[in-house]
Amino acid sequence: MSILYKMSERIFELEKQGVKVTRLNIGDPGLVTPEALTEACISAIKAGKTKYASAQGEKELLDEIASLQGCSAKNVVATPGSKWACFALLQTTLNKGDNIVCPTPYWATFSDMANQFGAAAKLLKAEFEERWQFDAEKLKELVDKKTKIIILNNPTNPTSVEYDDALVKAIVEYAQDKKVLVFMDEAYRDISFRHQNLTKYAEGLAITNSFSKGYAMSGWRAGYLAASEEIVKRIVKLNQITFTNVPVFIQAAALEGLKRRKEITAIAREECLKRLKAAEKALTGAEYVKPDAGFYMFLKCPDGEKAAEKCLEKGVGVTPGTAFGDHPDFLRVSLSHSPEVLAPALEKVKEAIGETK
Amino acid sequence: MSILYKMSERIFELEKQGVKVTRLNIGDPGLVTPEALTEACISAIKAGKTKYASAQGEKELLDEIASLQGCSAKNVVATPGSKWACFALLQTTLNKGDNIVCPTPYWATFSDMANQFGAAAKLLKAEFEERWQFDAEKLKELVDKKTKIIILNNPTNPTSVEYDDALVKAIVEYAQDKKVLVFMDEAYRDISFRHQNLTKYAEGLAITNSFSKGYAMSGWRAGYLAASEEIVKRIVKLNQITFTNVPVFIQAAALEGLKRRKEITAIAREECLKRLKAAEKALTGAEYVKPDAGFYMFLKCPDGEKAAEKCLEKGVGVTPGTAFGDHPDFLRVSLSHSPEVLAPALEKVKEAIGETK
Numbered sequence: 001m002s003i004l005y006k007m008s009e010r011i012f013e014l015e016k017q018g019v020k021v022t023r024l025n026i027g028d029p030g031l032v033t034p035e036a037l038t039e040a041c042i043s044a045i046k047a048g049k050t051k052y053a054s055a056q057g058e059k060e061l062l063d064e065i066a067s068l069q070g071c072s073a074k075n076v077v078a079t080p081g082s083k084w085a086c087f088a089l090l091q092t093t094l095n096k097g098d099n100i101v102c103p104t105p106y107w108a109t110f111s112d113m114a115n116q117f118g119a120a121a122k123l124l125k126a127e128f129e130e131r132w133q134f135d136a137e138k139l140k141e142l143v144d145k146k147t148k149i150i151i152l153n154n155p156t157n158p159t160s161v162e163y164d165d166a167l168v169k170a171i172v173e174y175a176q177d178k179k180v181l182v183f184m185d186e187a188y189r190d191i192s193f194r195h196q197n198l199t200k201y202a203e204g205l206a207i208t209n210s211f212s213k214g215y216a217m218s219g220w221r222a223g224y225l226a227a228s229e230e231i232v233k234r235i236v237k238l239n240q241i242t243f244t245n246v247p248v249f250i251q252a253a254a255l256e257g258l259k260r261r262k263e264i265t266a267i268a269r270e271e272c273l274k275r276l277k278a279a280e281k282a283l284t285g286a287e288y289v290k291p292d293a294g295f296y297m298f299l300k301c302p303d304g305e306k307a308a309e310k311c312l313e314k315g316v317g318v319t320p321g322t323a324f325g326d327h328p329d330f331l332r333v334s335l336s337h338s339p340e341v342l343a344p345a346l347e348k349v350k351e352a353i354g355e356t357k
Numbered sequence: 358m359s360i361l362y363k364m365s366e367r368i369f370e371l372e373k374q375g376v377k378v379t380r381l382n383i384g385d386p387g388l389v390t391p392e393a394l395t396e397a398c399i400s401a402i403k404a405g406k407t408k409y410a411s412a413q414g415e416k417e418l419l420d421e422i423a424s425l426q427g428c429s430a431k432n433v434v435a436t437p438g439s440k441w442a443c444f445a446l447l448q449t450t451l452n453k454g455d456n457i458v459c460p461t462p463y464w465a466t467f468s469d470m471a472n473q474f475g476a477a478a479k480l481l482k483a484e485f486e487e488r489w490q491f492d493a494e495k496l497k498e499l500v501d502k503k504t505k506i507i508i509l510n511n512p513t514n515p516t517s518v519e520y521d522d523a524l525v526k527a528i529v530e531y532a533q534d535k536k537v538l539v540f541m542d543e544a545y546r547d548i549s550f551r552h553q554n555l556t557k558y559a560e561g562l563a564i565t566n567s568f569s570k571g572y573a574m575s576g577w578r579a580g581y582l583a584a585s586e587e588i589v590k591r592i593v594k595l596n597q598i599t600f601t602n603v604p605v606f607i608q609a610a611a612l613e614g615l616k617r618r619k620e621i622t623a624i625a626r627e628e629c630l631k632r633l634k635a636a637e638k639a640l641t642g643a644e645y646v647k648p649d650a651g652f653y654m655f656l657k658c659p660d661g662e663k664a665a666e667k668c669l670e671k672g673v674g675v676t677p678g679t680a681f682g683d684h685p686d687f688l689r690v691s692l693s694h695s696p697e698v699l700a701p702a703l704e705k706v707k708e709a710i711g712e713t714k
Binding site: 005008009012016026027028030032033038041042045046048049050051052053054055056059080081083084087109112113116212216217218219220221236237238240241242243244245247248249250 | 365366389399409416466569575576595599600
């Protein structure tokens with residue numbers, strides 16, 4: 001089990017035992033789901049939308065997503081989170097001996113998933129000094145005959161940094177030429193402080209987005225994949241023998257979110273920005289690349305694992321950098337609470353970092 | 358894709374195009390989720406139980422299930438339906454070249470799942486003339502060194518028949534002796550007309566139950582697995598890299614259901630019985646083994662696939678027997694509607710069977 005989930009289950013376990021932990025360790029913005037979305041869900045429940053449904057998704061939702069992603073509804077499948085979109089894509093694409101290519105720091109679940117299918121993850125380490133921008137040429141060098149997918153999570157978890165446009169363009173063009181699929185994980189795009197334009201679907205791309213972050217629907221488990229019809233068909237088939245369908249009343253909330261996308265995602269974005277400002281104040285003196293999006297900060301520290309343990313002793317959950325690739329001298333804090341809760345918790349994080357020096 | 362899901366998606370597709378189909382083809386009891394459960398869900402949503410949560414499940418729900426199944430909460434994992442419980446068990450147990458053993462008629466998804474992992478399904482055909490009771494000795498003969506799991510779905514989809522107690526006992530004892538896991542799928546136990554006693558957890562067993570049928574929560578996707586701690590740990594790990602957690606507000610509805618189990622499952626059971634009576638009247642002259650449980654009838658007919666096509670032409674969705682193993686001379690109807698809707702639809706089914714003679 002990856003360190004990310006070990007830490008997460010450990011904290012859930014501590015909480016079950018009654019220990020109070022300020023969780024800055026999980027990828028949850030910690031925002032209240034907007035009332036328009038919960039109301040759409042409740043109305044759907046009351047209208048009896050509680051039956052088995054299409055493993056691809058409800059027509060209205062697929063149409064709305066298709067229009068947003070610039071494709072046909074046939075190119076879209078609703079999933080229980082963008083995590084499932086990725087898992088299902090990998091499960092139905094990778095064979096034993098294949099590999100995926102991905103820059104780090106990264107969401108290590110990509111590797112966990114690939115390994116599940118006997119495939120390897122070939123990782124390219126990006127550097128703090130380069131604002132976490134990876135070297136396109138070096139990434140291309142990692143691609144071999146067994147490479148099935150290049151994964152770009154943009155903006156990136158855990159750094160909250162966006163890859164430069166030219167860099168993304170270079171990789172996409174290279175991959176299209178080489179007939180290697182590019183999986184674009186845009187789960188944090190809606191809460192980018194720069195722009196919220198989703199990548200339009202094109203051949204050779206598989207794009208996922210999540211309702212977890214920008215729509216504050218983390219625990220609802222709703223997301224989607226836009227990809228070729230062939231990939232969508234494979235995933236629908238997998239959905240049928242696994243979870244069957246995203247509950248229709250959850251799809252109703254997601255649909256309401258998409259219809260009010262501008263207004264709803266702005267709420268999450270503004271809240272993220274407010275927290276980031278509070279965090280930057282609390283963390284004065286800490287080293288990090290300034291986030292372009294979302295609610296993670298990837299802090300430099302002498303020993304991330306030791307610091308994470310010390311944080312937990314102080315009642316704060318954080319995730320060591322080793323959970324995100326070969327980055328032992330970092331740790332990730334999620335700004336998953338209001339500025340009032342964040343400020344004292346981040347003080348403790350700063351203390352913990354100091355104590356590991 | 359198995360015939361079951363092909364038919365199902367085909368009908369969803371027809372409906373998206375505006376064609377009206379009376380769906381007697383899916384495993385949905387078609388009952389309204391009891392208000393106490395929807396209210397528990399709505400309260401949880403309003404209380405903000407919408408965040409990421411434990412991949413194993415909420416403590417209260419796990420405790421309640423453990424008490425029902427006679428085990429520790431450590432032996433329980435909440436899943437998005439019993440289907441996921443089975444998929445996850447197979448994914449984390451089977452290697453390429455392994456096999457599962459199962460009597461038929463059966464829910465062919467077991468095979469679809471096993472095949473997904475390069476494992477085979479060794480099937481034993483039970484006979485209509487034997488009230489669908491399989492031959493224990495013949496089932497044992499199918500078990501070899503590569504057999505990892507024997508699956509008993511009891512009461513059984515699609516026949517709605519219960520295996521005789523002595524038969525189940527013989528298989529469980531044999532499997533425990535041979536160290537082969539028995540997977541007991543009890544998704545229809547709560548709506549058995551005979552008794553609703555769940556099999557107690559014991560070493561060598563993995564027991565799943567679903568909230569879909571007895572609690573009328575099909576589209577909610579809620580179920581669980583009771584198994585060894587080791588199996589539970591493996592599945593929690595898989596949950597973390599796939600769908601993360603069953604939404605907490607859905608677990609709240611499930612918990613409310615378990616707390617009122619007797620009262621809630623009685624509603625579904627009585628409705629099933631009422632429909633069965635209506636269906637038996639409408640199907641006078643048809644041949645089938647009288648159901649012990651639930652809402653399926655497995656009807657004898659000269660050519661199940663042809664009859665299913667004819668039914669669809671008449672606006673009624675049913676599933677041919679070939680979807681449930683080597684049973685071409687049967688078809689399954691789900692009594693998924695009120696007696697008023699069922700009666701005319703079943704008339705058409707009877708007509709269709711007649712036309713294939």
